[in-house]
Amino acid sequence: MPNVPIVQNILAANERIAQDIHQQLHERQIFTLNLMSSAGAGKTTLLEQTIQRLQTRLEIGVIEGDVETSADAERITLAGAQAVQIITQGTCHLEAHMVQLALQELTMDSLDLLFIENVGNLVCPLVGTWEKISK
Numbered sequence: 001m002p003n004v005p006i007v008q009n010i011l012a013a014n015e016r017i018a019q020d021i022h023q024q025l026h027e028r029q030i031f032t033l034n035l036m037s038s039a040g041a042g043k044t045t046l047l048e049q050t051i052q053r054l055q056t057r058l059e060i061g062v063i064e065g066d067v068e069t070s071a072d073a074e075r076i077t078l079a080g081a082q083a084v085q086i087i088t089q090g091t092c093h094l095e096a097h098m099v100q101l102a103l104q105e106l107t108m109d110s111l112d113l114l115f116i117e118n119v120g121n122l123v124c125p126l127v128g129t130w131e132k133i134s135k
Contacts, residue, residue, distance in 0.1 A: 014095055014096045014097070015096075017096035017097055017100055018096040020100070021096060021099055021100055021103065024103070024108075025114065028108060028109075028111070029112075030108070030111045030112065030113070030114050031112065031113050031114070032113075032114040032115075032116065033113075033114075033115050033116070034115075034116045034118055035047070035115060035116065035117050035118060036093070036118040036119075043072075043117050044072045044075055044076070044117065047062060047076060047079070047081075047115055047117060048075060048076065048079040050115075051076065051079040051080050051081045052079055052080065054113070055079075055080045055081070058112040058113045059082075059110045059111050059112050059113070060080075060081040060082070060111070060112070060113045060114075060115070061081060061082040061083070061084075061106045061107075061108075061111045061113070061114045061115070062076045062081050062082070062083045062084075062114070062115045062116075062117060063083075063084050063086060063094070063099060063102045063103070063106075063114070063115070063116045063117065064076060064083055064084065064085045064086065064117050065086045065088060065093070065094040065098070065116070065117060065118050065119040066085065066086070066087055066088065066119065067087070067088055067089070067090060067091075067119060068087060068089065069087070070085040070087065072085075072117065073085035082106050082107060082111070084102040084103075084105040084106055086098050086099075086101075086102055088119055091119070092119060093118055093119050094116065094118050094119060099116060
């Protein structure tokens with residue numbers, strides 16, 4: 001069997017960026033939760049209710065991941081939190097570099113709590129199936 005050299009771990013760059021994000025949030029003492037579930041499971045509704053109940057005590061930010069719309073970020077803003085939308089255009093989850101760019105759009109100095117509403121890997125099989133069906 002031939003010896004195939006492995007030049008670099010594909011996920012190494014993503015891991016480095018994720019560690020940088022973790023360190024940045026830790027230094028600023030921003031508690032962060034990553035929410036992931038299938039579409040329609042109620043993530044945005046849960047966030048709206050949480051924001052309404054905590055907004056007088058905590059400054060809340062939300063990074064919204066969605067395959068193609070900004071509707072959830074608009075709902076979050078109306079609920080009273082900072083929101084940044086990431087439209088993944090078919091990607092099944094948020095990657096570290098996407099989150100890193102979104103963090104630059106938030107007023108981090110005032111945040112106490114950050115939610116990342118992730119797209120969710122459960123979208124992946126559906127997107128691939130839809131692309132095959134729609135061709």
